[in-house]
Amino acid sequence: MQNKFLLPVALLSVVLIGSFGWKLHHDKERVYQLTLATGTTTGNYYPFGQAIAEIVVQQNPRIRIQVIETQGAEENMRRLQANEAQLAIVQNNTEAVPSARVIASLFKEVFHLIVSEKSGIQTVGDLKGKHIALMDKKSGSYSSFFLMSEHYGLQETDFIYTATNWTEATKLFSKGEVDAIFRVLPPGSDLVSDLLKNTQGKLVQIDQGSAMKIKLPYLEADIIPKGTYKAAPAVPDADLGTVGVHATLLAREDVDPEVVREITRILFEYRRNLVAADSLAAMINQPGENGSLAWPVHEGAQAYYDREKPDFVAANSDAIGLFLSLGTLLASWLWQLRSRFLQKQKNRADKFNLDILSLSQQIRLAKTVNEIDLFCRLS
Numbered sequence: 215m216q217n218k219f220l221l222p223v224a225l226l227s228v229v230l231i232g233s234f235g236w237k238l239h240h241d242k243e244r245v246y247q248l249t250l251a252t253g254t255t256t257g258n259y260y261p262f263g264q265a266i267a268e269i270v271v272q273q274n275p276r277i278r279i280q281v282i283e284t285q286g287a288e289e290n291m292r293r294l295q296a297n298e299a300q301l302a303i304v305q306n307n308t309e310a311v312p313s314a315r316v317i318a319s320l321f322k323e324v325f326h327l328i329v330s331e332k333s334g335i336q337t338v339g340d341l342k343g344k345h346i347a348l349m350d351k352k353s354g355s356y357s358s359f360f361l362m363s364e365h366y367g368l369q370e371t372d373f374i375y376t377a378t379n380w381t382e383a384t385k386l387f388s389k390g391e392v393d394a395i396f397r398v399l400p401p402g403s404d405l406v407s408d409l410l411k412n413t414q415g416k417l418v419q420i421d422q423g424s425a426m427k428i429k430l431p432y433l434e435a436d437i438i439p440k441g442t443y444k445a446a447p448a449v450p451d452a453d454l455g456t457v458g459v460h461a462t463l464l465a466r467e468d469v470d471p472e473v474v475r476e477i478t479r480i481l482f483e484y485r486r487n488l489v490a491a492d493s494l495a496a497m498i499n500q501p502g503e504n505g506s507l508a509w510p511v512h513e514g515a516q517a518y519y520d521r522e523k524p525d526f527v528a529a530n531s532d533a534i535g536l537f538l539s540l541g542t543l544l545a546s547w548l549w550q551l552r553s554r555f556l557q558k559q560k561n562r563a564d565k566f567n568l569d570i571l572s573l574s575q576q577i578r579l580a581k582t583v584n585e586i587d588l589f590c591r592l593s
Contacts, residue, residue, distance in 0.1 A: 246473050249280045251290035251299035253353070256380050258400060258494065259286075259303045259461065262320065265491035266463075266481070273480045277473060286353025290464075300469050305354035305398060306460045307361070307432045315512035317463040317474060318481055321497040323398045324436050325362060325457040326406055331414040333393035338366045338420055344393040345374040347383035354459075355398045361433075362396075362457065365426050380405060388413050398459060400494055407443045417443075421455040434458040462501070465512050474514025482518075 250267065253259030260283055267279035279301065284290055287304035294302045295311040302314075305323065329335040333344060341363065349355040356377060360370070376383075376392060386392045387409070395415075399406060409415055423435030436458030441448040463481075465474050481488070481498055488495035500519055501511055511519070 244276065246277050246470065247280070248277070248301055248469070248473075249282060249293075249299040250301040250303070251282055251284050251293045252303050253284055253286050253290075254350075254379060255283055256405070257286075258321075258323075258403070262461075262492050262494060263303055265488055265495065266477075268491065269484055269487050270477055270480050272487075273484055274476055277476060284352070285350040286355065288354065288357060289352035294464060294466055297466065300466050302464045303461055304464060305358065306462045307358065307430065308354050309357075310509050313466045313468070314464050314509050315467045315515075316501040316509050317465050317478055317512055317515045319497075319499050319501050320461040320463055321400055321494040322436070323400050323459050323461055324438060325358060325396070325420050326399055326403075326438075327394060327396050327418045327420060328387070328406065328409060328415045329394040329418050330387070330390065331416060332390070335394060335418060337418065338362065339368070341394060342368060342372045345376070345391070347386050347392040347395045348375050348377045349383070349397055350379060351377050355396065358398050358457075358459070359396045361430060362420060362426070365422065365429075384409055384413075387415065394418075400461075401438055402442050410443050410449060417450050417454055419455045420457050423455065423457040426457060432459065462509075464509065465514075467512070469512070469514070471512070471514035471517060474512045475518045476514075478515040478518040 250263045252263035255261075260281065263279075263281040267281050270277050270279055282299065284293065287308040290299065290302035290304050291308055291311050291314065293299040295313050297313075301317075303320065306319070327338065333340075335341060335344060346359075348359055363370075363373075376386065378386075380397065383392070383395050383397075387395050395409070397405075406417075410417075417438065423433060427433050427435060434457065436456050438450055438454040438456055440450060440453050443449040465477075485495055485498055488498070501515075
């Protein structure tokens with residue numbers, strides 16, 4: 215009967231051990247395929263995404279990232295939510311989707327408003343009645359422009375705008391068919407440098423970044439430093455006020471935390487390799503360090519950021535030691551109290567037994583019933 219019971223248990227144990235072993239081997243050998251939504255090939259996000267994909271696969275061949283071209287941040291968010299992409303690069307002022315989680319802040323970008331010398335535009339307010347070239351409607355630059363124009367009291371009907379790509383926008387600007395171009399780019403962008411070099415264009419100050427931050431806390435007052443685009447004569451000729459945002463790497467919430475942790479590790483521990491491929495990688499930092507955190511951090515990325523933090527026991531060692539000491543003292547006191555109680559009980563039992571023995575002896579020695587009765591009363 216016992217053998218009949220043991221055989222199924224043994225077989226079940228073998229099956230379970232085999233299953234766990236297979237799963238462990240499968241997880242160790244599994245290749246993760248992820249899609250990274252970036253931007254247009256003429257922008258900064260696409261080449262930066264390629265640099266990330268190359269470094270990640272070099273350091274961990276089990277994580278392979280396919281970089282796809284998109285029209286920008288808003289499209290990337292849509293793809294992320296629809297699981298058409300598991301990773302995305304967006305500006306941190308992009309409207310969030312529920313599945314978005316942060317891996318890292320990548321690099322700073324600022325608002326660039328470039329106007330024709332002949333347009334007469336000196337301030338943002340002067341855009342009223344002008345023709346402006348914007349980026350694609352699915353881009354972060356497009357939505358950022360309307361955040362800015364709304365702050366300055368401009369309605370959509372106050373100006374004419376054409377939404378297109380950078381190449382077409384610069385052609386329109388060069389031909390004088392638009393008065394201004396707006397785009398969000400890293401300071402010192404070659405795109406802006408080439409445009410200012412080859413056209414009669416100039417940068418216009420956006421001087422109310424701090425005020426915009428009151429309602430839009432993920433924006434920052436920033437500057438384009440004097441001489442960023444040309445040293446002599448300096449372009450701009452003085453520090454130019456503008457608005458800053460941060461290009462941010464996101465992952466879907468349901469991407470394996472271990473995979474995200476490994477990607478985060480590679481971004482920070484092999485940053486030098488990334489900088490060699492794209493100098494903007496020098497600005498990679500932990501989300502929230504610049505006060506621009508717009509979404510929750512992915513648990514895998516957070517696990518990497520918390521790697522040097524002490525665990526609960528280490529962090530609370532003093533308190534735990536105190537409680538253990540007090541607990542030991544209390545346990546010792548209770549043990550002594552119990553020992554005393556048991557000793558008293560034993561003493562009472564011993565006395566009772568001795569009394570019984572004495573009474574028994576006296577009864578055996580008694581010769582009459584009256585003597586026995588007397589012994590019992592005296593006891």
